[in-house]
Amino acid sequence: MTVNKRDARQQQIAVLRALPSDQRQVETDELWAQLQELPEWQAARTIATTISGGFEVDTSGVIDAALTAGKEVVLPKTMPHRQMAFLPFTSRADLIKSNFGLLEPPYQAALVNNQPDLIVVPGLAYTRASHYRLGFGGGYYDRFLAEYRGTTVALALSVQILPEDAWPHDTFDVPLQQIITTK
Numbered sequence: 001m002t003v004n005k006r007d008a009r010q011q012q013i014a015v016l017r018a019l020p021s022d023q024r025q026v027e028t029d030e031l032w033a034q035l036q037e038l039p040e041w042q043a044a045r046t047i048a049t050t051i052s053g054g055f056e057v058d059t060s061g062v063i064d065a066a067l068t069a070g071k072e073v074v075l076p077k078t079m080p081h082r083q084m085a086f087l088p089f090t091s092r093a094d095l096i097k098s099n100f101g102l103l104e105p106p107y108q109a110a111l112v113n114n115q116p117d118l119i120v121v122p123g124l125a126y127t128r129a130s131h132y133r134l135g136f137g138g139g140y141y142d143r144f145l146a147e148y149r150g151t152t153v154a155l156a157l158s159v160q161i162l163p164e165d166a167w168p169h170d171t172f173d174v175p176l177q178q179i180i181t182t183k
Contacts, residue, residue: 003166003167004167004168005134005137005167005168006137008124008125008134008166008167009124009134009136009137012124012125012134012160012162013055013124015159016055016056016124016157016159016160017054017055019055019157019159024058024157025058027157027158027182028057028058028061028155028157029061030182031057031155031156031157031180031181031182032061032062032065032155034180035062035065035120035153035155035180036065036069038153038178038180040117040118040151040153040178041118041153043117044071044116044117044118044151045071045072045117046071046072046073046074046113046116046117046118047062047066047071047072047073047074047116047117047118047119047120048073048074048075048076048086048116048118048119048120049062049063049066049073049075049119049120050075050076050102050120050122051075051092051095051102051103051104052122053101053102056122057122057155057156057157057160059120059122059155062120062155063089072088072113072116073088073089074086074087074088074089074113074116075087075088075089075095075103075104075105076104076140076144077098077104077105077106077107078098078099078100078102078104078138078140079107082138082139082140082143083140083143083144084140084141084143084144085107085112085114086112086113086114086116087104087105087106087107087108087111087112087113088105088111088113089105090105094106100138114144114148115148115149115150116150117150117151118150118151118152118153119145119148119150119151119152119153120153120154120155121133121141121145121152121153121154121176122135122136122141122154123135123136123141123154123156123160124136124160125156125160125161125162125166125167126154126156126160126161126162126176126179126181127161127162127163127164127166128161128164128179128181128183129164130164130169130175131175131176131177131178131179132169132173132175132176133154133173133175133176134162134166134167139172141174142172142173142174143172145174145176146172146174151177151178152176152177152178153176153177153178153179153180154176154178154179154180155180155181156179156180156181156182156183157181157182158181158182158183160181161179161181161183
């Protein structure tokens with residue numbers, strides 16, 4: 001049964017908040033391990049990800065694994081007109097809280113890298129067959145991914161895999177190349 005995206009987001013946030021922390025951690029550890037096994041991960045020199053929020057898949061392991069492997073990590077910085085720029089992660093201490101409450105790197109035009117080799121794309125929910133994602137509603141990632149030509153992957157907890165018709169898909173929605181899940 002399809003619901004509108006706004007309602008689907010609210011329902012999914014409630015489901016994610018209710019997920020027991022021990023289950024979240026077990027699944028997250030498995031997702032991190034699966035990600036590192038991907039040939040695309042192994043070949044990538046630059047990994048883009050986010051600093052996750054409380055109910056999202058924890059990205060700290062992604063960042064740590066990338067840095068340990070000698071990869072550069074870039075994080076999104078929200079820009080005017082619902083655009084994003086990816087900038088190097090140096091340390092948590094250097095991050096700035098955005099107007100959305102997200103931790104982002106400071107903007108430095110000379111350091112922008114909008115062609116990382118692999119992007120770990122955040123989302124609230126994903127469809128298994130079509131690889132669509134239900135994002136947070138700003139459209140930042142869909143705008144960016146419409147022009148991006150590298151590898152896209154999502155890390156999805158078992159409760160984030162939903163039926164194809166769980167929310168409507170718009171013409172501007174960009175499906176991901178891969179979804180790693182424990183389900």
